[in-house]
Amino acid sequence: AQTVTQSQPEMSVQEAETVTLSCTYDTSESNYYLFWYKQPPSRQMILVIRQEAYKQQNATENRFSVNFQKAAKSFSLKISDSQLGDTAMYFCARDNYGQNFVFGPGTRLSVLP
Amino acid sequence: GAVVSQHPSRVICKSGTSVKIECRSLDFQATTMFWYRQFPKQSLMLMATSNEGSKATYEQGVEKDKFLINHASLTLSTLTVTSAHPEDSSFYICSARDFGQRETQYFGPGTRLLVL
Numbered sequence A: 001a002q003t004v005t006q007s008q009p010e011m012s013v014q015e016a017e018t019v020t021l022s023c024t025y026d027t028s029e030s031n032y033y034l035f036w037y038k039q040p041p042s043r044q045m046i047l048v049i050r051q052e053a054y055k056q057q058n059a060t061e062n063r064f065s066v067n068f069q070k071a072a073k074s075f076s077l078k079i080s081d082s083q084l085g086d087t088a089m090y091f092c093a094r095d096n097y098g099q100n101f102v103f104g105p106g107t108r109l110s111v112l113p
Numbered sequence B: 001g002a003v004v005s006q007h008p009s010r011v012i013c014k015s016g017t018s019v020k021i022e023c024r025s026l027d028f029q030a031t032t033m034f035w036y037r038q039f040p041k042q043s044l045m046l047m048a049t050s051n052e053g054s055k056a057t058y059e060q061g062v063e064k065d066k067f068l069i070n071h072a073s074l075t076l077s078t079l080t081v082t083s084a085h086p087e088d089s090s091f092y093i094c095s096a097r098d099f100g101q102r103e104t105q106y107f108g109p110g111t112r113l114l115v116l
Helices: none
Strands: A010-014 A019-021 A033-039 A046-052 A064-069 A074-079 A088-096 A100-103 A107-112 B004-007 B010-013 B019-025 B032-038 B044-051 B067-073 B076-081 B090-097 B111-115
Touching: A010 A019, A019 A107, A033 A064, A033 A074, A046 A064, A046 A074, A074 A088, A100 B044, B004 B090, B010 B019, B019 B032, B019 B090, B019 B111, B032 B067, B032 B076, B044 B067, B076 B090
Parallel strands: A010 A107, B010 B111
Antiparallel strands: A019 A074, A033 A046, A033 A088, A064 A074, A088 A100, A088 A107, B004 B019, B019 B076, B032 B044, B032 B090, B067 B076, B090 B111
């Protein structure tokens, strides 16, 4: 089965500090998309960042950036200058041959004041 | 950005009744819609994929007679939980995308179902 793994069920970080969430995945495709989604207490899924596999440059969105290591099938998310509003569940996901998304189990991030 | 709505946001029903959840794309054509189920503190579990005008494709282990999906238009898909039981209580999320958009899915806000 094509899987997405997030090895950190829970993490915490002090406000204004930096935190990195890990994600590894399995695929036999050469080109695909990877995503980080945020699910706050409202439970609305929010796209944080997206990476296309054939692009070598790591994606960035303001305080959010990724470290994409294609050969290692690793896709970590770095959150800089953490804010209280970053407290949420974070899901790593991969598109599955264009048919659907495969989600990881999630990492619960708490930003502490 | 593209908006997907779900209705109702929360529903409580008695065991044995059927419940219909609507998922609408408000400003784009949703040729494909996805239905997910999410238990507390767990990830999203894909239940089925529906393409407009076609029968839904259900994931392994999902009862198609229990969870009826209709995608009759380019902006509306419905999920009907038939003869609901307490174990069907969960958070149901839909998402949608236009044809060929493998790089994105737009998510609805979810529906919390409680079966008494």
